[in-house]
Amino acid sequence: MDSLPLAAWMFPAAFVLIFAGVPIAFSLIVTAVAFALPIFGDRAGLQLFRFVGNVASNYALAAVPLFIFMGAVLEHSGMGRRVFEAMKLWLGRFPGGLGLATMAMCTLFAAGTGVVGAVEVMVGLLAIPPMVKAKYSRSLISGVITGGGSLGTMIPPSIVVVIYASVAQISVGDLLAAVFIPGFVMVGLFFLWIIIYALIFPEGAPRTPAEELAMPFGEKVMFTIKALVPPVALVSAVIGSILTGVAAVTEAAAVGAVGAVILNILYRDFTWKGTWEAAVKTVLISSMILLIVTGGTMFTSIFRLQGGAQLVNDIVAALQLGNLGLLVLFLVIVFILGALLDWVSIVLICVPLFTPFLRPAGIDPLWFAVLMVIMIQTSYLTPPMAPAIFYLRSIAPKNFRTEEMYVGVLPFIACQMLTGVIVFLWPWTALWLPTLSK
Numbered sequence: 001m002d003s004l005p006l007a008a009w010m011f012p013a014a015f016v017l018i019f020a021g022v023p024i025a026f027s028l029i030v031t032a033v034a035f036a037l038p039i040f041g042d043r044a045g046l047q048l049f050r051f052v053g054n055v056a057s058n059y060a061l062a063a064v065p066l067f068i069f070m071g072a073v074l075e076h077s078g079m080g081r082r083v084f085e086a087m088k089l090w091l092g093r094f095p096g097g098l099g100l101a102t103m104a105m106c107t108l109f110a111a112g113t114g115v116v117g118a119v120e121v122m123v124g125l126l127a128i129p130p131m132v133k134a135k136y137s138r139s140l141i142s143g144v145i146t147g148g149g150s151l152g153t154m155i156p157p158s159i160v161v162v163i164y165a166s167v168a169q170i171s172v173g174d175l176l177a178a179v180f181i182p183g184f185v186m187v188g189l190f191f192l193w194i195i196i197y198a199l200i201f202p203e204g205a206p207r208t209p210a211e212e213l214a215m216p217f218g219e220k221v222m223f224t225i226k227a228l229v230p231p232v233a234l235v236s237a238v239i240g241s242i243l244t245g246v247a248a249v250t251e252a253a254a255v256g257a258v259g260a261v262i263l264n265i266l267y268r269d270f271t272w273k274g275t276w277e278a279a280v281k282t283v284l285i286s287s288m289i290l291l292i293v294t295g296g297t298m299f300t301s302i303f304r305l306q307g308g309a310q311l312v313n314d315i316v317a318a319l320q321l322g323n324l325g326l327l328v329l330f331l332v333i334v335f336i337l338g339a340l341l342d343w344v345s346i347v348l349i350c351v352p353l354f355t356p357f358l359r360p361a362g363i364d365p366l367w368f369a370v371l372m373v374i375m376i377q378t379s380y381l382t383p384p385m386a387p388a389i390f391y392l393r394s395i396a397p398k399n400f401r402t403e404e405m406y407v408g409v410l411p412f413i414a415c416q417m418l419t420g421v422i423v424f425l426w427p428w429t430a431l432w433l434p435t436l437s438k
Helices: 004-019 024-056 059-076 079-091 097-113 118-133 138-153 159-168 172-178 180-200 217-243 249-266 272-305 308-319 322-337 343-361 365-381 387-395 402-425 428-436
Strands: none
Touching (some): 004 024, 004 272, 004 308, 024 272, 059 079, 059 118, 059 249, 059 272, 079 097, 079 118, 079 217, 097 118, 097 138, 097 180, 118 138, 138 159, 138 180, 138 365, 138 387, 138 402, 159 172, 159 272, 172 180, 172 217, 172 249, 172 365, 172 428, 180 365, 180 402, 180 428, 217 249, 272 308, 272 343, 322 343, 322 365, 343 365, 365 387, 402 428
16 A cells, blocks of 8 residues: 555646646656666666567557658658548538538548548648638638648548557557547538538638639539549558458558659659658657657556556545446546546556446447547547647748637537437447458
8 A cells, every 4th residue: 555645646637737838748758767776776767768668569559650751751741632622622512612622631641641630631732721711700611721730630540549449459440440430420520510500600611612613514624533542542542451350550651651642653742851841840740759658658558557457446436426427437537547648648547447347347349438538638639738729820821820720629529428428329330340340
């Protein structure tokens, strides 16, 4: 019992460092080192290095830089502009057509990048100017860009999913399959809200003038094929190979990275400068993610060694919540942490603590994983912290007010919560697809 007070102080110590402005990765590492010393003494460094070795030898994590490189290459290409124009041609005649085209592009590039934030910035830079020009309301623009950008969490191949599966020691392919249907349910709800908004407030989502969509049918089809078929084929090859078991997630990520470069060459978008910039961005983002993974692994490992697991057991037993209450408690904790920490830290801290309680409580770990990913995505949008708003603030025109962004994002948060309710009430939406690959 003597070690329990030390375990209880680890989280407050880490949060003190985080709120003091120390980067999250270093906050976790420093806390882990400080609390490892009472256990290992002079051998603390050697023991902590062993945890670093466990991260470095995790084969599934090799997919992270490959998926990031794939997304960075696509981001530097002219593919986004062509996809947006193609989506606009087909969806522009519907109520809220530009918003629908933007959301469709977000969905495609969420599947092409898998990186939270990257989709929002890339699509926002392309879609905000034409939506502003078309006199769309700033709140709707904000909601569409942030909501669509958050799909990088849910739509395979999501980096969030890859990290989660690696930490929870479940199949990456199964979890990618599990989020597939809920992800597209969420997209459908996003589309539905845009249409409803355009019908109720037509002045906030004007129809696209017919002259902007005028193009002979044959020419439209050829343009669409050229713009959409190659990127859709690439994304389908990556996701399909994982879901069908043809390739491991790392192999599929390698196919995606090489395929993105080949597409750039075929589209004549390839430049050595752009490829170099994509490589540099890959190194920076991968280093950030993997450093947090290392810090989180060290932190949770020392937490357990200091008696943290028993401490959590005692707290859960004292609360006497029951299975449903336990599930709700875990999801609420994830939601609250989403206002304070990035998604990598949430996964690395919460998953090792929650996982031992799931099966004894009759909770399917795969089903819970999908609910937790949805909660992480929701916290990404939820004010007042809302990382999505900060991304949007960096690319939006100066006349976009923060309160307008908050108002615009609320209906998309509701759509995410509704998706979570659907998965909660009908678990087959998450569990059916993984069974097909067995």
